[in-house]
Amino acid sequence: MQDLFIQYLKTKVKDNTSFAEEIASVLDIGYDAAYRRINQKTSISLEEGVKLAKHYNISLNRLYEVGSQNTILTELSPRINNVEGLEEWLKQSLINLEPLTKIKKATLIYAAKDIPIFHSLTDTHLTRFKMFVWIKDVDLNLTTSKVNYENFIEALPKSLLNAAYLLGNVYKNINITEIWSENTMTGSFQQVLYYYEAGLLSKENALKICNDFEDVINHTEKQTILQSHIGSNNKAAYSLYKSELHPLNNTLMVVTPFKKIFFSPYTVLNYFKVEHQETCEHIYDFLQKQMSNSKLLANTGERDRSVFFKKLHIKLGLLRERIEIDEKMSFL
Structure with a gap:
C-alpha cells in the first residue's frame, strides 16, 4: 500500500x-x-x-479504494461548545457554500426533519431563539444554569449575528431542493413550548417567535409557487417536496457537475462531511427515490399545496393557544 x-x-x-x-x-x-x-x-x-x-x-478514499472495504474517510465540522464555536461553525459553513453561488448548475438537496437552518438566519427572534436552543444543547455551563432567553440575547455578540446573516444571504443564491413533511416544523414548535413552560422564555417573546414562524411558512409558500428564491441575485431555483413515506433527518447533499458532497448530522449542528464518490452516488440515488415518492408542491395543484401549508398554520395556531392560556390557577 x-x-x-x-x-x-x-x-x-x-x-x-x-x-x-x-x-x-x-x-x-x-x-x-x-x-x-x-x-x-x-x-x-x-x-x-x-x-x-x-x-x-x-483523496485517500480514491487512492486506496477504501469504499470497497465498507470503510470511508470523513471530515468533521468545527466543534461547537459555546457561542464562539457557533460563530466559527457559521463562518466555515459560509466558506463551504459560497463557491456554489458561482456554479450555475450547483444544487443543494436538504431532507428537512426540522426547519432548514437557512430559514432561520435572518434578523428575527427566531434566529436568536435557535441560537439559544443550540447553545443550551452544547454549552455545559449554560445547560446547568438558569439563563433565560432574554438574558442570552442581551449578551449575543454582533459578530455572531453578522456571520449568521451572511450565511443566510448565500443560501438565497444557490439552487435549493428541500424535502419537508407535515412534521418539519413540529420540533421547533415544541422547543418554544418547552422553554416557555420552563420559565426560560417570556410569553411576549414566545409569541414574537410564533410570528416569525408564520413568516417562514408564508415565505416558503411564496417561493414554492415562484419556484425561485425571493431576493436572489442570480434567480436561484427553489423546489419543495412533501414527503409522506420516509422519515427525514436533516441530511444535506451538494450536487455539482464535478462531484457530489454529503453532510450527515451527528449532533445538533455538527456533521460528517463525506466526499467518497461511490458513497455519495448511493446517497444521491436514495434522495432521488425519496423525491420520486414525494409530491413536488409546485406541480401538485393549488389544492394540495394549500392543504400542506394550512396544516402548518393549524399546528402553529395550536402552539399560540397553548402559550396564551393562563396556566396560573388560584386555589384560594
Whole structure:
C-alpha cells in the first residue's frame, strides 16, 4: 500500500524538483528520513500520510479504494461548545457554500426533519431563539444554569449575528431542493413550548417567535409557487417536496457537475462531511427515490399545496393557544 502511495505522489512532483527533498520539506524531517520512507525502509505514519495527501490534494478514499472495504474517510465540522464555536461553525459553513453561488448548475438537496437552518438566519427572534436552543444543547455551563432567553440575547455578540446573516444571504443564491413533511416544523414548535413552560422564555417573546414562524411558512409558500428564491441575485431555483413515506433527518447533499458532497448530522449542528464518490452516488440515488415518492408542491395543484401549508398554520395556531392560556390557577 505504501508503495502505491509513493508511486502516486511521484506523479504529482514537478520534474525539476527532488522528490526526497520535497517529502522532507512537507513532513519537516531530514533528507535521509524522507529517503527511508520513499524506499519503504520506514513506514509512513497515518499523520504523515494525511499531511502528504493534503499537500498534494489527494483523496485517500480514491487512492486506496477504501469504499470497497465498507470503510470511508470523513471530515468533521468545527466543534461547537459555546457561542464562539457557533460563530466559527457559521463562518466555515459560509466558506463551504459560497463557491456554489458561482456554479450555475450547483444544487443543494436538504431532507428537512426540522426547519432548514437557512430559514432561520435572518434578523428575527427566531434566529436568536435557535441560537439559544443550540447553545443550551452544547454549552455545559449554560445547560446547568438558569439563563433565560432574554438574558442570552442581551449578551449575543454582533459578530455572531453578522456571520449568521451572511450565511443566510448565500443560501438565497444557490439552487435549493428541500424535502419537508407535515412534521418539519413540529420540533421547533415544541422547543418554544418547552422553554416557555420552563420559565426560560417570556410569553411576549414566545409569541414574537410564533410570528416569525408564520413568516417562514408564508415565505416558503411564496417561493414554492415562484419556484425561485425571493431576493436572489442570480434567480436561484427553489423546489419543495412533501414527503409522506420516509422519515427525514436533516441530511444535506451538494450536487455539482464535478462531484457530489454529503453532510450527515451527528449532533445538533455538527456533521460528517463525506466526499467518497461511490458513497455519495448511493446517497444521491436514495434522495432521488425519496423525491420520486414525494409530491413536488409546485406541480401538485393549488389544492394540495394549500392543504400542506394550512396544516402548518393549524399546528402553529395550536402552539399560540397553548402559550396564551393562563396556566396560573388560584386555589384560594
